[in-house]
Amino acid sequence: MSKIFIPTDRIGLESIQKSISNTSKVLNELLKRGVRIKWHLNGLCFEKTSIWPEGHYYQCGFSTENNEEIIELLRSYGMIWETVEAVRDTKMEITASRIALYNGRGAGADFSAPLIEVLEQGGFSFTQLDDHEIREGKLSHFDIFLVPGSPDAGECYYAGLGKAGYEKIREFLSGSGQYFGICGGAYLPLTSYDTQNPYWLDIVEATDTEGLDYWRTGSGFVRCRIEDNQNPIFSSVALGGSSSLNLVYWEGPSITIKGEGVRSLARFESLLASGSGPIKPYWDLMDNKMAEEAVKKYYNPLSSETFNSLLLNRTAFAEAEHCGNRILLFSPHPEMGNIGYATRKDSLNFMLIFNGLNYLSCR
Incomplete structure (x- = not known):
């Protein structure tokens, strides 16, 4: 047939x-x-x-x-x-998956809003869960836990969820749950080797060696070099033996892999623009207000020196496995769209969100 x-x-x-x-x-x-x-x-x-x-x-x-x-x-x-x-x-x-979108104290409104917009544009059904609902165990009714960016590197999650909420997330990921974290959400599953940082879940064998010092980088436009162009998250994005991505970056983790259960999918390759010195963007950012905010208005611009010291060749996209379940970690912000070559609507970078959810929905 x-x-x-x-x-x-x-x-x-x-x-x-x-x-x-x-x-x-x-x-x-x-x-x-x-x-x-x-x-x-x-x-x-x-x-x-x-x-x-x-x-x-x-x-x-x-x-x-x-x-x-x-x-x-x-x-x-x-x-x-x-x-x-x-x-x-x-x-x-x-398969049709039940998506829980984190909407507690740790979810930054500036980062949740564009993600919700992209999900709605892509026709995804999702339910927003706050800290209290997660502490009550409602996460167990879902298949995918999607965590957007946050105002910091993890302490805001703990301030809302506490030990009970963290334990419910661990139970979810030890059962049949899949995880998708962007920027601050990519910090949360990391492992801390610092006794003064109890704010990560310590689930994946990867860390950020700078710990909770998220503001040590800043915001800007970055290019990431894809390492695994056959990974499903890069379908319709990567093409040929060598591919790269241009994205908005906003103080996300610089991921250092510590074990075999984590794979680097793409690395930070270069800083394209920021609000710092001579690398301010000279091109039209069109209708992308979030991209404009990242490079023209934010107080903490990413400098070339900082990029080379803390991000260059470090992992920007990673996939981990925990109890047979997938965990996707995106340090940059695909949901913020492109960086000026076209209007934000229907940005090619949105494919990374759609692909990530489809990948986690494959059984």
């Missing part, structure tokens, strides 16, 4: 699809309808397709059953899709 294939190739700094967010919306709508979706990575060659009868190569995409109801949904969103006789099998099948 023929299949529908939805390509998600990267074309320059854009997607082959007209809208990155609409692609995610369609996938989430199909999952809500109980439709099975397979995720295909790392290149596919088709001998014949409905658009390319002579055959075609696609970088990546999703496949599902072929029926009129699905086709009508794809048409309504202006999607590009193919009808193919067969698709190479894959173990990557996305």
Whole structure:
């Protein structure tokens, strides 16, 4: 029986699809309808397709059953899709997951708001949990715990959650829960080797050697070099043997890996711009107010000297495993979008959020 294939190739700094967010919306709508979706990575060659009868190569995409109801949904969103006789099998099948978004004292409003916006644009259903609800054990009703950036490197989480809340998170991750932390949220699962820092969960074999001194870096635009371009989080983003990412960075962890249970996925490569000295951005940041804030208004600009001393070649994106569950740690801010080459809406960097959640939803 023929299949529908939805390509998600990267074309320059854009997607082959007209809208990155609409692609995610369609996938989430199909999952809500109980439709099975397979995720295909790392290149596919088709001998014949409905658009390319002579055959075609696609970088990546999703496949599902072929029926009129699905086709009508794809048409309504202006999607590009193919009808193919067969698709190479894959173990990557996305399932509908219950996402808990942390919204307690440790969640910085400036960082939560853009993340919520991206989730809504991508059609993800999620429930916000505060500190009290986590302490009550409600996290156990979810599959993924998504933790946005925070005002510091961890003490604000503890101020809201306390020992009981931390223990509930550990129980969640020791059971069947997956974790996704961005910036401050990437600090939380780290291991502290300092008795004066009881504010991390001590779950993953990685640390930040500067401990709680989050302001020692600052904010700016950074380039990260992808190390594992076949990891699902970089699908539709990485292309070829060498790929990089340009992102907003805002005092996130400089991750040092200490054990085999953690893999570095991308490293800090260079500082592109900040509000410091001669490296202020000279280009139009268009509608991205958060990017503008990071390099023009924030009191703590990231300098070249500080970048080279504390971030250069350190891990910026990492994946860890705990009790068979995945933990994703992103130090920069993909949810803040691009750094000026196009409007923020439908930024290619949003794919890192969508891919991360899809990856954690694969069973």
